[in-house]
Amino acid sequence: MALxxxxxGRFAAVLTDGAEKVTQRWTEAVAGSLRGRxxxxxxxRQIEELHRALLxxxxxxxxxxxxxxxxxLRAVLGELSRDRxxxxxxxxxxxxxxxxxxxxxxxxxxxxxxxxxxxDYVAFSGLIDQMGLFTFESYVRTRExxxxxxxxxxxxxxxxxxKLWEGVVAVPLVGTLxxxxxxxxxxxxxxxxxxxxxxxxxxxxxxxxxxxxxxxxHILKTVVAARLMGADCIISGIRPQIAQTIxxxxxxxxxxxxxxxxxxxxxxxxxxxxxxxARRPRRxx
Amino acid sequence: xxxxxxxGQPQVQAIRxxxxxxxxxxxxxxxxxxxxxxxxxxxxxxxxxxxxxxNTLVYGGGGSVEVATVDNGLRRGVRIVFADSxxxxxxxxxxxxxxxxxxxxxxxxxxxxxxLVDEFAIDTGADRGTRVTVVKWAx
Numbered sequence: 001m002a003l004x005x006x007x008x009g010r011f012a013a014v015l016t017d018g019a020e021k022v023t024q025r026w027t028e029a030v031a032g033s034l035r036g037r038x039x040x041x042x043x044x045r046q047i048e049e050l051h052r053a054l055l056x057x058x059x060x061x062x063x064x065x066x067x068x069x070x071x072x073l074r075a076v077l078g079e080l081s082r083d084r085x086x087x088x089x090x091x092x093x094x095x096x097x098x099x100x101x102x103x104x105x106x107x108x109x110x111x112x113x114x115x116x117x118x119x120d121y122v123a124f125s126g127l128i129d130q131m132g133l134f135t136f137e138s139y140v141r142t143r144e145x146x147x148x149x150x151x152x153x154x155x156x157x158x159x160x161x162x163k164l165w166e167g168v169v170a171v172p173l174v175g176t177l178x179x180x181x182x183x184x185x186x187x188x189x190x191x192x193x194x195x196x197x198x199x200x201x202x203x204x205x206x207x208x209x210x211x212x213x214x215x216x217x218h219i220l221k222t223v224v225a226a227r228l229m230g231a232d233c234i235i236s237g238i239r240p241q242i243a244q245t246i247x248x249x250x251x252x253x254x255x256x257x258x259x260x261x262x263x264x265x266x267x268x269x270x271x272x273x274x275x276x277x278a279r280r281p282r283r284x285x
Numbered sequence: 286x287x288x289x290x291x292x293g294q295p296q297v298q299a300i301r302x303x304x305x306x307x308x309x310x311x312x313x314x315x316x317x318x319x320x321x322x323x324x325x326x327x328x329x330x331x332x333x334x335x336x337x338x339x340n341t342l343v344y345g346g347g348g349s350v351e352v353a354t355v356d357n358g359l360r361r362g363v364r365i366v367f368a369d370s371x372x373x374x375x376x377x378x379x380x381x382x383x384x385x386x387x388x389x390x391x392x393x394x395x396x397x398x399x400x401l402v403d404e405f406a407i408d409t410g411a412d413r414g415t416r417v418t419v420v421k422w423a424x
Contacts, residue, residue: 251393
């Protein structure tokens with residue numbers, strides 16, 4: 001809701017008259033809700049910045065958050081919500097920084113008295129509500145981008161390809177294997193096969209809670225891709241319940257070697273490559 | 286269908302995205318643990334739910350799932366109902382053929398899910414979407 005020129009003028013007047021007092025009361029009102037989790041000086045600086053931005057808009061034209069000359073006010077509000085979101089404040093605690101201005105305005109307007117106080121207050125409130133909603137939206141956007149970043153980081157984190165032995169790489173899969181992760185796993189594995197020129201790859205699914213047809217399909221595709229590059233794949237970590245489920249589903253792994261544990265898979269590969277794994281007799285010392 | 290009586294309020298979950306399929310799995314796993322299913326049966330029913338939830342999403346265009354713990358007087362179990370208002374399944378016999386798919390999967394989801402559970406009922410039609418009810422009893 002935009003204020004007309006007259007209302008804007010009165011709004012600016014309220015903010016300028018005793019500007020010191022307004023920012024002081026505003027800061028106090030916000031500080032109460034944040035319970036000392038933000039330093040007084042920092043909060044004071046933010047409030048003064050907001051106050052200044054509001055006045056600047058008022059000077060340049062009618063107070064309207066959507067207007068072109070209000071770009072700076074929007075920027076200040078956006079920055080405030082971003083800071084709050086990153087520091088872990090709740091949405092309410094963020095919006096209150098703006099809404100607290102209403103209490104201050106009511107105080108000042110009441111002290112002044114006179115005709116049209118109520119009308120002015122309602123008009124000012126409309127503008128502040130709009131500012132509050134804008135803050136809220138920026139806050140949500142920031143949080144969403146934080147979540148998207150974390151999801152991406154998680155994807156990176158959860159798909160390591162490790163070198164187990166000379167010529168043997170392993171992918172320990174943990175959690176849900178959806179299409180996005182399957183793609184990352186395949187890319188990483190194929191690249192590591194080239195980089196380490198390994199002829200063997202072990203895909204360990206001990207950490208995958210349920211193997212359904214989609215997961216199986218992703219694994220099969222990865223195995224086929226690795227084979228095209230001349231590498232042999234072994235699937236390990238097939239627990240009893242997974243084995244029974246796979247049989248009931250009717251998934252066939254064909255001639256792909258599967259093992260119950262990663263240790264079995266490694267022993268299998270070492271045997272294929274001709275590495276002797278004999279238990280050495282304990283030496284008496 | 287010998288569904289037995291419900292224990293507690295059934296849990297409802299919408300299926301609109303891949304993340305929802307993960308939520309359905311978690312919901313079913315929690316219910317299966319509550320019904321004291323063995324680890325093998327838990328895995329089977331969770332896998333069946335995963336298949337059917339994905340079918341609801343991919344072929345039914347999304348829908349909802351209802352998970353309940355049931356008791357037939359002798360045993361406890363988990364009953365899961367998947368419902369969508371998609372195009373329905375034209376040829377049920379063909380749909381239950383191993384390896385048959387209209388999509389890009391392995392064509393084992395529907396038939397595999399039927400083998401993974403104890404009771405399986407399907408109600409489908411072009412005008413009323415598809416409704417699949419499965420029950421897995423504790424042994």
